[in-house]
Amino acid sequence: MLLLALYYLLADCLLMGQVFYYRTVYPQHHIEEIVVNDYGAEESDLAISRHRKSSSSSSSSASSSSCNDFMNERTSLLSTDSNILNSKSRASSTTIQPPQSLATxxxxxxxxxxxxxxxxxxxxGSALFFFGSGQTKVDMSQWHLIPQLLGWGSALLYCVSRIPQIMQNFRNESVEGLSLVMFIFSVIGNITYCVSIMLESTEPTYLLINYPWLLGSGGTLFFDFTIFFQFYMYRQTTIGKK
Structure with a gap:
């Protein structure tokens, strides 16, 4: 069990590292590349057009009024370029969230x-099973406070860890980027973990001591099956994006 916990810890650290990298470094470079390339292309085209206009203007007329008109036009074009750059930067850095459908x-x-x-x-139901009338009395002398508090904290965090991903899937109305195989393996691992504890003993005292870990592994099954339902619900959207 200790090796399994250490393996989960290592895998979660790797996942958090990937999330940190792709949400901070990669999107920033991607936005800068789009803005610079698009603006650079437009700027080069405008520079060529300006050069041609200046050559034709200088060859056709050398009057001061024509020169003033050309300078005014150049200032106007530079102002327009600045507005285009600012609008592209805002559009690249701002994500417009589409409204959710009625079904979602x-x-x-x-x-x-x-x-x-x-x-x-x-x-x-658990409280009635452990402390209800007619049940075998639980030996609380084997119940230790510090390990149980850590176990309950682990169970709480482990169960709610799926909720942010579930809500993000609902907001995006898509499961793009999620691995279905990972959740299948997670469900199988949680089921076998709970079964291994219950096969050891079904005595109420033993089950109460291990209840936080049973709850942490078994409680996530509801959220995992919710994600499975999202894979089914948004399967057409994911296939269409591919």
Whole structure:
């Protein structure tokens, strides 16, 4: 179990490193490249056109009025170039979020309601199983405060870790970039982890001591199956983008 926890820690650190890199370094370079290339292309075309205009103006007329008109036109073009650069920079750095469809809004409401009902029923049922009347008395002398607090903190963070990704999928109405195989392996690993604990013993005291880890692994199954449903719901969008 310790080796499994260390493996999860290493994998999560690698994933966070990838997220940090692609959200900070890569998008910034991408935006700068688009702005510079587009503006550079326009600037070179305008420079050629200006050179041709200046040559034709100097050869056709040398009057001071024509020179003034040319300088005014040059100033106007430079102002226009500056506005184009600013608008492109704002458009590249700003992401317009499309409105959610009615189906997505209904699914989000269903997700919140089912999550509240599921977790309420799970916690109430667990309390009745361990401390209800007619049940075998749990030996609380084997229950240690510090390990249990760490275990409950781990279970809470592990369960809610899926929620930001689920909500982002709902906002984008897409699962583009997610690996379905990763979530399949995660579900299989969490199921086998819970089964390994329960095969060791089903005695209430043993289960209560290991309950945070059972809850952390088994509780994420609901969120993993929600992501599976998102893969099914947005499969056409993902295929279309490919």
């Amino acid at each position: 809004r209904n699914v989000v409401r269903l997700f919140f309601v089912s999550s509240i009902l599921l977790w309420t029923g799970l916690l109430v």
